[in-house]
Amino acid sequence: MTRSAVLGKDLTGLEPLDADQLRLILDTAEPFKEVSERPIKKVPALRGKTIVNLFFEASTRTRISFEFAEKRLSADTVNVAASGSSVSKGETLVDTARNLEAMRIDMVVIRHGASGAAQFLGDRIRSNVVNAGDGKHEHPTQGLLDLLTLRDRFGKLAGLKVAICGDVLHSRVARSNIWGLTKLGAEVGVCGPPTLLPRDVRELGVTVLPRIEDAIAWADALNILRLQLERMQAGFIPSLREYNRVFGVSRERLARAPKDLLIMHPGPMNRGVEIDSDVADGEHSVILPQVTNGVAVRMAVLYLLAGGSPDWHHPGGDHA
Amino acid sequence: MSRPILLTGGRVLDPSRGVDQVADVYLDGGKVASVGQGIAGADGALRLDVRGKVVAPGLIDLHTHLREPGQEELETVASGAMAAAAGGFSAVCAMPNTDPVTDNQAAVGFIVSQAQRAGKARVYPIGAISVGQKGQQLAEFGELVGAGAVAVSDDGKPVMSSHLMRTALEYAQVFGIPVADHCEDLTLAQGGAMHEGIVSTRLGLKGIPSAAEEIMVARDIILAELTGGHVHLCHMSTRGSVELIRRAKDRGVRVTAEACPHHFTLTHHACEAYDTNAKMNPPLREEADREAVRQALRDGTIDVIATDHAPHHYDAKEREFDDAPNGIIGLETALGLAITELVCGGLLTLPELIARMSTLPARIFNLPGGTLAPGAPADVVVLDPEAQWEVHPDAFFSKSRNTPFAGRRLTGRADLTIVRGQVVFDRQA
Numbered sequence: 001m002t003r004s005a006v007l008g009k010d011l012t013g014l015e016p017l018d019a020d021q022l023r024l025i026l027d028t029a030e031p032f033k034e035v036s037e038r039p040i041k042k043v044p045a046l047r048g049k050t051i052v053n054l055f056f057e058a059s060t061r062t063r064i065s066f067e068f069a070e071k072r073l074s075a076d077t078v079n080v081a082a083s084g085s086s087v088s089k090g091e092t093l094v095d096t097a098r099n100l101e102a103m104r105i106d107m108v109v110i111r112h113g114a115s116g117a118a119q120f121l122g123d124r125i126r127s128n129v130v131n132a133g134d135g136k137h138e139h140p141t142q143g144l145l146d147l148l149t150l151r152d153r154f155g156k157l158a159g160l161k162v163a164i165c166g167d168v169l170h171s172r173v174a175r176s177n178i179w180g181l182t183k184l185g186a187e188v189g190v191c192g193p194p195t196l197l198p199r200d201v202r203e204l205g206v207t208v209l210p211r212i213e214d215a216i217a218w219a220d221a222l223n224i225l226r227l228q229l230e231r232m233q234a235g236f237i238p239s240l241r242e243y244n245r246v247f248g249v250s251r252e253r254l255a256r257a258p259k260d261l262l263i264m265h266p267g268p269m270n271r272g273v274e275i276d277s278d279v280a281d282g283e284h285s286v287i288l289p290q291v292t293n294g295v296a297v298r299m300a301v302l303y304l305l306a307g308g309s310p311d312w313h314h315p316g317g318d319h320a
Numbered sequence: 321m322s323r324p325i326l327l328t329g330g331r332v333l334d335p336s337r338g339v340d341q342v343a344d345v346y347l348d349g350g351k352v353a354s355v356g357q358g359i360a361g362a363d364g365a366l367r368l369d370v371r372g373k374v375v376a377p378g379l380i381d382l383h384t385h386l387r388e389p390g391q392e393e394l395e396t397v398a399s400g401a402m403a404a405a406a407g408g409f410s411a412v413c414a415m416p417n418t419d420p421v422t423d424n425q426a427a428v429g430f431i432v433s434q435a436q437r438a439g440k441a442r443v444y445p446i447g448a449i450s451v452g453q454k455g456q457q458l459a460e461f462g463e464l465v466g467a468g469a470v471a472v473s474d475d476g477k478p479v480m481s482s483h484l485m486r487t488a489l490e491y492a493q494v495f496g497i498p499v500a501d502h503c504e505d506l507t508l509a510q511g512g513a514m515h516e517g518i519v520s521t522r523l524g525l526k527g528i529p530s531a532a533e534e535i536m537v538a539r540d541i542i543l544a545e546l547t548g549g550h551v552h553l554c555h556m557s558t559r560g561s562v563e564l565i566r567r568a569k570d571r572g573v574r575v576t577a578e579a580c581p582h583h584f585t586l587t588h589h590a591c592e593a594y595d596t597n598a599k600m601n602p603p604l605r606e607e608a609d610r611e612a613v614r615q616a617l618r619d620g621t622i623d624v625i626a627t628d629h630a631p632h633h634y635d636a637k638e639r640e641f642d643d644a645p646n647g648i649i650g651l652e653t654a655l656g657l658a659i660t661e662l663v664c665g666g667l668l669t670l671p672e673l674i675a676r677m678s679t680l681p682a683r684i685f686n687l688p689g690g691t692l693a694p695g696a697p698a699d700v701v702v703l704d705p706e707a708q709w710e711v712h713p714d715a716f717f718s719k720s721r722n723t724p725f726a727g728r729r730l731t732g733r734a735d736l737t738i739v740r741g742q743v744v745f746d747r748q749a
Contacts, residue, residue, distance in 0.1 A: 015522065094638050114640035115524035116594030135642070137524030172524060198521035199529075 004305045010122035010129040011301055013138035014179040022184055026148050028300035028308075029293070035072055036295055045303050046075035049106040054096070055132070056082040056112040061267055061291065062132050062142070066109050069298035075107075093117060094124060101125045107305065110134070115172075128305045136170050142266050143176025144297040147184065149290045150221060153262055158185030163215035164206075165249065166225030166274050167196045167236075173266045177223060178204050191215035192225075192247060195236045212247045216254060221262035224249050227274045240273050250276045260284050267291070322742045324348040326361035330370035330702065334377060335675035336691035345375050347698035350741040355692055366743075368736070370702050376674045377690050378410020378441075378699035378737060379655065380681035382471075382500070382578055383554055383626035385647070386412075386443065388434060389427075390419025395631040395719050397431060398438035400651070403629075403718035405745035407651040408734030410699035411442035411689055412629075415475045416453065423448035423459045428467035440744045441737070442699070444470040444687060449488045449499065453477040458487055465495045470685050471552065473500035476601070476646075480506055482539060489549030498552040498576065498685060503536035503561070504528075504602070513642050515588040515603040523594065525641060528603050530558040537561045541568040544575055552684060553577040555628050557602040559612035566621045576684045577616075578626035581650060581657035582724070584613045590724055596637045596644035597724040600630070617676060618667045624681045625673075627654045631720030649718050653725050659705055659732030670705055698741035705732045 003009045006024055007017075014022065035043055051070050055063055063079070070077045093112070100108060107128040110118050115135030122129035133139040147157060154160055162181055168174040168190045181188045182205045190201060191209040202208060209215040215222065227243060237243050254261060263275075263285040271277045280287060325347040332343045332355055344359040345352065361367065386400040395403075397414070404412045414431055416422035422431065428445045435443035447464030451457045453474045461472055472492060479485045479501060488499045509532040514520050516527020537553060541564060544551040556562065556577050568575045582600065587607050590598035598604060616622040630647025637644050658677065662668040668676070678701075682690025689699040711728045713721040737745040 092635075092638075093640060112640070114642045116641045119594060120640060135524050136526075175522070175524060199516045199527060200518040200521055203518045204521070 004307055007304050010118070011140050011305060012119045012122055012129070012131045014140045014143045014176045014183070015138065017183070019183045022147065022180055025144055025297065025300050025304065026151060028304055029148055029296040032296040032299040032303070033293070035299070036292070041072050042074055043072065044074045045308060046070070046073035046306055049075045049306060051075045051077045051107040051109060051302070052100055052105050053077060053079045054100070054108055054110045055080065056110070057133070059111050059133070062111060065291070065294040066132060066298050068295050069302060072295070073299055073302060075302070093120060097121050097125045101127065107302065130301060130305065133172050135172065137172050138176045139172040140176050141294065141298050141301060142173050143180040144301070145290055145294040146177055146223060146264060146266070147180045148293045148297055149264065149286050150262070152289070152293070153286060154220065157181065160186040161189065161218060161220045162186055162223060163189040163191050163209060163219035163221070164223045164225065165191045165212060165215055166247065167227050167231060168192050168201065168225065169196045169198045170228060170231070171225050174225060178206055182206070189215055189218055193237055196231070212249065212253060213256070216257045216261065219261060220259070221264060222249060223264040223266070224275050226266065226268060227270055229270070244273050248274060248276060249279050251278050251282070254279060262286055264290060322350070324353070324362050324365040325698070325738065325741065325743070326359060326365045326367045327370045327375050327700070327702065328367060330373045330375035332375045332692065333671045333674050334692040335671050335679040336377070337693060339692070340671050345692060345700065347700065347738065347741045351698050352692050352694055352696045354694055373735060374670065374703050374705055376701050376703065377678045377692050378701045378739065379408045379677045380687060380689060381409050381412040381627050381629070381651065381654070382552070382624060382681050382685055384412040384414055384629045384651065385417065385631065386414045387631055388418065389430065393719070394633055397434035397443055398440065399717060399719045400629070401435055401438045401440035401443055403651040403716060404441035405737040405739065406717045406734065407653070408655045408701040408703055408737055409441050409651060410701065410737060410739045411444060411687060412651070413444045413446050413470060413685060415473060416446050416448040417476050421448050421453050422446070423451050423453065425460070425463040425467035428464055428469050432468040441739055444468065444685070446471045446473050446500065448472065449474040449479060450484060455479060455481055455484060458484070458491060461491055461495055461497070465497060469497070470687060471498045471500050473502070473554070475500070475502045475554065478502045478504040478506060478536065482543065485540065486543050486547060489543055489547040489551060493549055496686065498550040500552040500554055501536065501540050502554050503533045503540060505532045505535045508532040508535070512603070513599065514591045515605045517588055517606055519588040519591055523591065528601070530560055530605065530609070533558050533602055534560040534564060537564045541565070541573055541575055545571070545573050548574065550574040550576070555580045555583065555602055555626065556613065556616070556622055557583045557605050557609060559609045562612045562616040562621055565616070569621065576624070577622045578624045579613045579617055579622045580626060580628045581654050581661070582648060584610060584617065585657050585661050586610070586724065594641040595724060596639065596641055597648060597722055599641060599644050599646055600628070600648055601646040614662065614665070614667050617662060623676065623684060625654065625658055625676050626681070627651055631718060632722045634721060637722050648723050649716070649720050652716050652718060653711055653723060653730070655703065656709065656730030656733050657725070660730045663705065664731055698738060700738040701734050702736035703732065703734045707731065707733050709733055
């Protein structure tokens, strides 16, 4: 186990981090962006390290992004999906953890449906644990890639107004964004049906924007959350059609904004529900740059947790 | 018959008669023989010098889960009755969510006989309100009471049907027993893992709003008013519930209520870091709720302190928060927490605390005990209200260890517990 001097042992969320730590991760990600642009996309930073990607929930984007980040850092990786493993035979998370531990792995990247699963694992094994999304709690690397994308576009985060729109109640992306943005001095608004906003959300230091028109008028950037289709069955919204009419981000609504808004979405999108296609594909959308940045911030997180030096600006070097 | 016991020189607290004085207490023939100065006692009597200690009627817990039959690996009647004795309880009432459910006279009789075999704290079964706790058909209250049940409740399976609750409150009056309700609107609480508030928002856990409890408190009060029945509200946790009960009592509704040590000690912040030992139902609430519960115990809006002792295996708690079971054990920490939080905290005097943990529980469920009046059962606790100790779950008599209070420093504990005139727990032994 390595205990990073700057990040500690695990990355379970952005809530426990301070502004300096967040800036450090973003700064460390900058040189890693370049690695992915090379013909040979590999640096030796994590050579000899073994990383398990433990995914208890289906994920395409996040899992692949982590895997690329690991491979581009030269780590040895194993992917474990919940189905087809002992987990599907009823093994508990704590037993899974102990078995991984017994194999002397260096890091675990975990995606799990239960809030707190990453911390649960981190508290019980010596390996570094990276949260790749735990229930409705946090998705810190998504938060970081959103921060990086915003910083790329606006040059700084302090004073920026970011509206997080949609199903904030069930969203780990929203929570990580709220922590990351507020710690770095941005103003955060949340906008969605009251049925999908968490209790006492204002106490997190955010402004509640009741209508999507309010969010569009207020914000510099919109981070539009995916609406899980099962929310309708659970009675949170009457129908997807009505959701789109009342809360959907459309070109017409954006046209009434006082300025051009940056459009973000963590994916996967429901085109025609929370976001219209011409917005998702429009000139102000940074949805694909978000994905590109995802690999860089994950490289930065893995590198720092492994004990990498934060003042290292030449990822091709041999400092690991 | 057992050897007579003479407790000499203790501070005798008997809220049932307003007694608070240094005196001797003489127990003979399983009964309190006399309380007074300079009692000689028979030659063969066991003489115990309890100067500096408090002698009080044994504590009575109206809300315990003993897990037998069905989950004997978590607790048995015997282990629970021993844990109770070690906590200063001379009697506990066992909730009916056993497997099979305590919904018939044979099941009640089994618990009674297990308790007799154990010979520790008394165990009074609570029968189910509905057959199988299924919320449909009324259980046979008459047979339950005939076999020894002292109340009825569907506890953890709240009575969602207002019709069933109404009929239970009406029918229970034939037998003079209270109907104890776990107030929870399941349609609001479904899937919730902790109190709905800022902590659940931060942790990303589904919350249980206070309204889930308060709606059912309001309903039960209305039905008690309609029927004239006695409703006993279990483990009250919210300021809204307290306010509803206060107003109902002002109107003279037959409502009594209990509060648990964890609800007057902890708040939802105990769930930070996903500590599953802080997961229970009703959940730990906000500071204003905790304070309301404490004030309600002070002013009598909430009548009694009950433990909701709920044993679980450590494996079951060593899980993701959403999947861990609700409940903590409480028999061996209740008195210490109550003295530390309420007496040292200046909310209750020691006699008032004994009333809320012994005299009033006996009165509410119409049980023997709760008094040191001559002729009363010789159920007595000798406690040291000044003792400083640290909670070590490994030393518990309970078979389970699920408590959020491990390592906590407490003031006050039981030194000696006497049931039916026999010492069932002696800390010195």
